[in-house]
Amino acid sequence: MRVMNTPAVQVQNLSLSFGSFTAVNGLSLTVEQGSIHGFLGPNGAGKSTTIRALIGVLKPQTGSVAILGQDPVAHPDVLRRVGYVPGDATLWDNLTGAEVFRALESLRKTPSNRALENELIDAFQLDPSKKIREYSTGNRRKVSLIAALSHEPELLIVDEPTAGLDPIMEQVFVTYVRKARTNGASVLLSSHILSEVEQLCDYVTVLKEGRAVASNEVSYLRKISAHRITATIPAVPQHLAGRGEVDFDAGHLSITCDASEVPDILRIIIDAGGQDIISTAASLEEIFLRHYGETVSGSESKASQ
Numbered sequence: 001m002r003v004m005n006t007p008a009v010q011v012q013n014l015s016l017s018f019g020s021f022t023a024v025n026g027l028s029l030t031v032e033q034g035s036i037h038g039f040l041g042p043n044g045a046g047k048s049t050t051i052r053a054l055i056g057v058l059k060p061q062t063g064s065v066a067i068l069g070q071d072p073v074a075h076p077d078v079l080r081r082v083g084y085v086p087g088d089a090t091l092w093d094n095l096t097g098a099e100v101f102r103a104l105e106s107l108r109k110t111p112s113n114r115a116l117e118n119e120l121i122d123a124f125q126l127d128p129s130k131k132i133r134e135y136s137t138g139n140r141r142k143v144s145l146i147a148a149l150s151h152e153p154e155l156l157i158v159d160e161p162t163a164g165l166d167p168i169m170e171q172v173f174v175t176y177v178r179k180a181r182t183n184g185a186s187v188l189l190s191s192h193i194l195s196e197v198e199q200l201c202d203y204v205t206v207l208k209e210g211r212a213v214a215s216n217e218v219s220y221l222r223k224i225s226a227h228r229i230t231a232t233i234p235a236v237p238q239h240l241a242g243r244g245e246v247d248f249d250a251g252h253l254s255i256t257c258d259a260s261e262v263p264d265i266l267r268i269i270i271d272a273g274g275q276d277i278i279s280t281a282a283s284l285e286e287i288f289l290r291h292y293g294e295t296v297s298g299s300e301s302k303a304s305q
């Protein structure tokens with residue numbers, strides 16, 4: 001039964017260590033019911049470790065974890081209401097896709113919506129009669145996604161869901177996550193893909209070295225989006241000298257700037273004889289970390305509590 005106003009995910013002061021190495025260090029995170037929350041961070045930041053605590057595989061060493069209002073270690077039954085897509089799904093090689101759906105359904109003890117399952121199989125263009133070992137990485141991912149979505153979970157936890165999917169299949173994923181949310185599901189989505197997070201998420205938390213270093217509404221991303229411009233050039237152009245976020249080394253110039261500054265800076269570089277000019281949108285983590293620095297501070301930021 002769903003208790004209104006209970007967060008879908010509530011992590012409080014969570015720490016998890018492996019030997020002397022602390023992978024998650026005092027993390028707090030709240031995913032409100034009905035929201036899609038992006039979980040970002042550089043490799044090794046502790047996202048998957050946190051997610052493993054959410055599904056009850058790791059027990060918090062300090063702090064607490066609750067999903068749908070319950071401790072997943074003390075009350076593992078709550079996991080029947082959760083759809084989980086691991087980053088590194090290991091499925092049974094000798095089973096077909098269709099057999100994996102039935103096996104997971106029986107392990108979970110929650111019936112799948114077969115009509116939705118078939119709709120997802122069609123939408124993801126998966127041949128369920130093939131054995132897992134015959135599938136490509138992307139097709140194995142589709143099996144995990146279909147299995148997680150088709151029992152209509154109240155909470156969907158997805159770790160790098162579209163890794164290995166082509167852009168069309170990525171859009172299928174986006175469509176069905178939106179539908180799940182429209183039907184009341186909450187979602188925690190670990191992703192490195194800016195477009196995916198921008199399209200789907202209401203809120204984003206950035207993790208670094210096991211801590212939440214930034215947390216804010218995704219609409220805020222658009223205001224602070226950053227670009228990186230690189231070029232080969234004999235010297236730093238006079239108009240750019242003295243500004244922050246300019247690196248120059250042996251003729252290679254690198255500048256991080258606001259998206260609105262890109263045209264002016266490109267003109268300055270071209271006028272100064274720059275070549276091999278490349279302008280790219282900074283990654284989400286770079287955007288957030290650039291904006292917030294290493295810690296969450298200032299009135300605009302809202303650290304997850």
Ligand SMILES: Nc1ncnc2c1ncn2[C@@H]1O[C@H](COP(=O)(O)OP(=O)(O)OP(=O)(O)O)[C@@H](O)[C@H]1O
Pocket residue numbers: 018021023041042043044045046047048049050087
């Ligand atoms: N079972 C384990 N034993 C020892 N160290 C571990 C274990 N699991 C994770 N770690 C370490 O904890 C840190 C966080 O790993 P985690 O997989 O949570 O990062 P992540 O944010 O999901 O990274 P990525 O984006 O690369 O998937 C890493 O340094 C990793 O090597």
